[in-house]
Amino acid sequence: MTSVRLRGLLPALAQRRTRVLPAAAAPGGTVAEAVGVRVERAGRAVLDDVGIEVRAGEVLALVGPNGAGKSTLLAALAADLVPSAGEVRIEGRPAAAWTPGELALRRAVLPQDAALSFPFAVGDVVRMGRAPWAGTEREDEDEAAVAGAMAATEVEAFAGRPFSALSGGERARVALARVLAQRTGLLLLDEPTAALDLRHQELVLRVCRERAAAGDAVVVVLHDLGLAAAHADRVAVLHDGRIAAEGPPSEVFGEELLSRVYRQPVEVFPHPRTGVPLVVPKRAHATTRRTANRTIRHS
Template sequence: MRLRARRDGDPGTIPATAAAVSGLRIGLGGKEVLQSVDLGVRAGEVLSLVGPNGAGKSTLLGALSGDLEPASGEIELWDRPVSAWSAIDVARRRAVLPQSHRVSFPFSVREVVEMGRAPWAGTDRAAEDERRIAAALALTETEAFAARPFTSLSGGEQARVMLARVIAQDAGLVLLDEPTAALDLRHQELVGRLCRELAGEGRAVVIVLHDLDLAAAYSDRCALLAEGRVAASGPPVEVFAADRLSEVYRQPVKVELDAETGVPHVIPLR
């Protein structure tokens, strides 16, 4: 399937920045989770958010999606303040895969993926529903069990179905929170390749990852978070310095570059 480059969720020219935060501060449960964060994601790139537990990665993803209200700072979606968009406009312009997902009723896999098309109901784009759903099932290797109840699937299978729902939504900004956590090696790599394909067709992709090697292999840029701040941001080969990672993760590591690709490989020192 070839995905179209888009602006504001529609075909056309692409702005430099799909989503951005500046001077962002967010507090949750009496704790300041993000402190003066400045970060943007451009159309056509994969940006990975990495860092230790509690660093603020999921909170930053929620801010970029417009789902979290900041204590201070600005959030922009497709070159406009997120508050300037209606709820349906936001739903058509960004798709979010949360860290956890529940489906309380025995919907089939296909029905769950079809939910991703809800923002386009009643529009000309609804004519694409069948094609988009079929393509999303194929891309995530879930078509073989499309008729099965979602609740009957393994955790990894459910994760891939929820990713298919996001792909079917057909938004220009794709936000994925730990999409590989429940997946085997093959499907972790599948997610990486899908992110690259989405970016290659003009979408902006933000992905929260704990696997630094996966982030290094498939990201254009990585933002390393530590204690609510961006400790470093840039290409993986620049961000993944051994001394920096050892300090942020409080775990000694060494970093080796792949001889063929130049991609950094992070190795814990045991």
């Protein structure tokens, strides 16, 4: 590199080094919020007048049936989607007031699909999460952040394998490791357990709880109401683009609400040991089914 080009880069590097880095939020403080958010697609309101707060030290689960607006709300909170009306704020500022680089220091996003066009090694994919910190004083944390994220998601064993050679569940864990390595105070995770087995579903939600306990704000889209009830501090039930109910799972998960929202009769009862709400569909009793089967066989 010529000395002229080097001199030209030095001011830019110095500016990155002096960038104002995000400070940790106070416990319970609002890290992000949606205020009267409306999102329209093809002339239809996918979200309509939605308001929600995301707080430091909490896991907030977004639940609801397919098409209720969960992923759209997550994208709006991430400032990846501009609302048709209303406003999203991150750290008290309108999301549009932050540059992409500033946002990347403050929130990390896990989309539903983890796809890469090139055969990057797993370790390199996780290291991508550190890109926003390049040129800042926290760049020195890169190796520790990557190693810690890979250990938390149990992907160290295939660090050198191509990402494209992994199973769907392995890719999901590597994608989560990248998000964790980013070390932001706000994590936005879209269906992180969808491709995972039972053990790794629990691992992912346990990691979410650990991050919240450390002071981060975590928003996670879930379809499994049992996981939401067991691991979330608050749940927001979305229905037809609106929030039908929001609060602790023990207060929100009621039979009438869930049966209406999901259009499927359910039963809700406390776990006999933990008291956590268990949500199960109402099904025909086994005796009824056996009687029906006998009737069919003899007809």
